[in-house]
Amino acid sequence: SVNSIQIQRGVGTSSNGAAAFGASVNMQTNSLSHKAFAEINNIFGAFNTRKHTLKAGTGLLDNNFAFDIRVSQISSDGFIDRATADMKSLFASGGYYSDKHIVKANITSGKQITYQAWNGVPKVKLENDTAGMQQFAEDSGFSPEETENLFTSNSRTYNQYMYENQVDDYKQDHYQLFYTYKHNQNLTANVALHYTQGFGFYESYRYNKKLSSFALPNMQIGDTTIKRTDFINRKYLDNDFYGATASAKYQTDKTDITLGGGLNQYLGRHFGEILWTKHNDGSFKPNHEYYRNAATKNDANIYLKSSIKLGEMIDLYGDLQLRGINYVLSGFNDDNIDISQKHNFLFFNPKAGVFIHKDRLSGFFSVAQAHREPTRSNFTDADTIKGTPTFERLLDFEAGFSYKSEIIIAQVNFFHMQYKDQLVLTGNVNATGRAIMENVEKSYRHGVELSLSVKQHKIIDWTLFATFSRNKIDQFIAYFDDWDTYAQRSDTLKNVDISFSPNTLLGSILTVKPIKNLDITLTDNFIGKQYIDNTASADRQLKQYWVTNLRISYLLNTRVFDVSFFTQINNLYNVDYITNAWVYSYYYNNELRALDGYFPQANRHFMVGLNLTF
Numbered sequence: 001s002v003n004s005i006q007i008q009r010g011v012g013t014s015s016n017g018a019a020a021f022g023a024s025v026n027m028q029t030n031s032l033s034h035k036a037f038a039e040i041n042n043i044f045g046a047f048n049t050r051k052h053t054l055k056a057g058t059g060l061l062d063n064n065f066a067f068d069i070r071v072s073q074i075s076s077d078g079f080i081d082r083a084t085a086d087m088k089s090l091f092a093s094g095g096y097y098s099d100k101h102i103v104k105a106n107i108t109s110g111k112q113i114t115y116q117a118w119n120g121v122p123k124v125k126l127e128n129d130t131a132g133m134q135q136f137a138e139d140s141g142f143s144p145e146e147t148e149n150l151f152t153s154n155s156r157t158y159n160q161y162m163y164e165n166q167v168d169d170y171k172q173d174h175y176q177l178f179y180t181y182k183h184n185q186n187l188t189a190n191v192a193l194h195y196t197q198g199f200g201f202y203e204s205y206r207y208n209k210k211l212s213s214f215a216l217p218n219m220q221i222g223d224t225t226i227k228r229t230d231f232i233n234r235k236y237l238d239n240d241f242y243g244a245t246a247s248a249k250y251q252t253d254k255t256d257i258t259l260g261g262g263l264n265q266y267l268g269r270h271f272g273e274i275l276w277t278k279h280n281d282g283s284f285k286p287n288h289e290y291y292r293n294a295a296t297k298n299d300a301n302i303y304l305k306s307s308i309k310l311g312e313m314i315d316l317y318g319d320l321q322l323r324g325i326n327y328v329l330s331g332f333n334d335d336n337i338d339i340s341q342k343h344n345f346l347f348f349n350p351k352a353g354v355f356i357h358k359d360r361l362s363g364f365f366s367v368a369q370a371h372r373e374p375t376r377s378n379f380t381d382a383d384t385i386k387g388t389p390t391f392e393r394l395l396d397f398e399a400g401f402s403y404k405s406e407i408i409i410a411q412v413n414f415f416h417m418q419y420k421d422q423l424v425l426t427g428n429v430n431a432t433g434r435a436i437m438e439n440v441e442k443s444y445r446h447g448v449e450l451s452l453s454v455k456q457h458k459i460i461d462w463t464l465f466a467t468f469s470r471n472k473i474d475q476f477i478a479y480f481d482d483w484d485t486y487a488q489r490s491d492t493l494k495n496v497d498i499s500f501s502p503n504t505l506l507g508s509i510l511t512v513k514p515i516k517n518l519d520i521t522l523t524d525n526f527i528g529k530q531y532i533d534n535t536a537s538a539d540r541q542l543k544q545y546w547v548t549n550l551r552i553s554y555l556l557n558t559r560v561f562d563v564s565f566f567t568q569i570n571n572l573y574n575v576d577y578i579t580n581a582w583v584y585s586y587y588y589n590n591e592l593r594a595l596d597g598y599f600p601q602a603n604r605h606f607m608v609g610l611n612l613t614f
Helices: 130-140 144-152 376-380
Strands: 002-009 023-029 037-045 049-057 065-076 085-097 101-115 167-182 187-210 219-221 224-226 228-251 255-277 288-310 314-332 341-358 361-372 392-404 408-429 435-456 460-482 487-497 504-512 518-527 545-557 562-570 578-588 591-600 605-613
Touching (some): 130 591
Parallel strands (some): 460 578
Antiparallel strands (some): 002 023, 049 065, 065 085, 085 101, 101 167, 219 224, 228 255, 408 435, 460 487, 460 504, 518 545, 545 562, 562 605, 578 591
């Protein structure tokens, strides 16, 4: 249902989204097809992965209407133990297209049921450290069943969860209505209305937990007082998001002016239920609700952006945005803590730049400011003594040069992103032991991005790209729980790397077309080492890795339909690599220990596809 996806690092333009901060994602749904079409796509791959898609469209009819529909289903057993996925989606679109008016309605619906595999693989399991696994199980409070699972599972596909219905079950429906009015060649106006409704839950089996943690009294069975037992619980999310955006654009040969804005409201309702307890003295009733809270977020923005041509070589552009946010939270969280609070923000986000071009050479310089408010969890998990965190601010400087010819496109971009009060995990916890995010006063990202594209005789198409950067926090206070004293230790660190920010990224996409309709594409990605927390400790980092994928596709044209085949080999060289991890560090018996989870990726695996287009 998506025609194109554009990902832009740095502060994005206001028309791509009012809240664009460190990066923006711009997605365009299927564009108008003037001819009727039908397409059947089938993909089969490793881990019993299957994807089936059917889409069709009327093309532009004589009465200026056009209709499209797409249905798809994806299922997989997953690389990780029991990590199954079952996802279904529907996209329907209808529109009226004339010279002056376009009216288009989209409906997108999706439902997914995925088995939970969130905790990853402990480092001691990856290293087959028997003593370490025993200590990990004891410190984690594992049940005998969980401990046996830790020792007997495969070291790269281990999944802590074993309960049959340990799933994330969520459905979301999107409704969109667009109207475009073209007054003349110079003036165009757009209005969009949207509504999104979502509902779902994730279900968990909880071993030997306190009854009081779920707002339940102790149970009396005979002469025995039960304070702990096993539970099955569900945490629900019931949410609505709706609003409107609008813009008017005036364009001449030398001037382009856009005035726009949006008004949106998000309603989120969270609540939890206990479905079952291992022990029951008759006092427990199924579907016992143990917490409920709600959030309302109102978000309004207005922006004015313009570009002006100064002669044949220079373009100036500016973008001024004013954004206001009202956030209201009420109720109790799953720790039985009252999270009721209100917050208001007003942000001014200006952007400006210059673009210079002559023949095949061009260059630009831009500066932009953006703000981002804390998320719901930043507010609800905040330390009540220290208070809630404040907003983040980013000042983004960008400069670049490019050269374009029929054969070569070369680009170099420099960036410096200066943060104030960036929110990061510090290891600090609130009164109930939840990890919280805190503001660090100064941090930055700066570096250079390089890309080179070469096209040779329509046979070779090769794109190379690289990013070299430094990503630092000026001063950082790391916190560690002390299980011996029930307090915390701290360590002040300076000039440390921002977590999950590799300094080196390299890539290559090489496509060779030896004969007509046959494409062979080799994709390479190198990711440098990166730290999984902000302490820059060598024992808490992901190693660098280089991964290669190979795809071979062939298109066969017939009079009635086109048939395309492809086969893809992912991780061609069978590399063992890990892309993500988490860590919780603490002191126990005066020894620094860690509970962690790493996410190994699949070794060499295959995928094949067959597409029919009519």
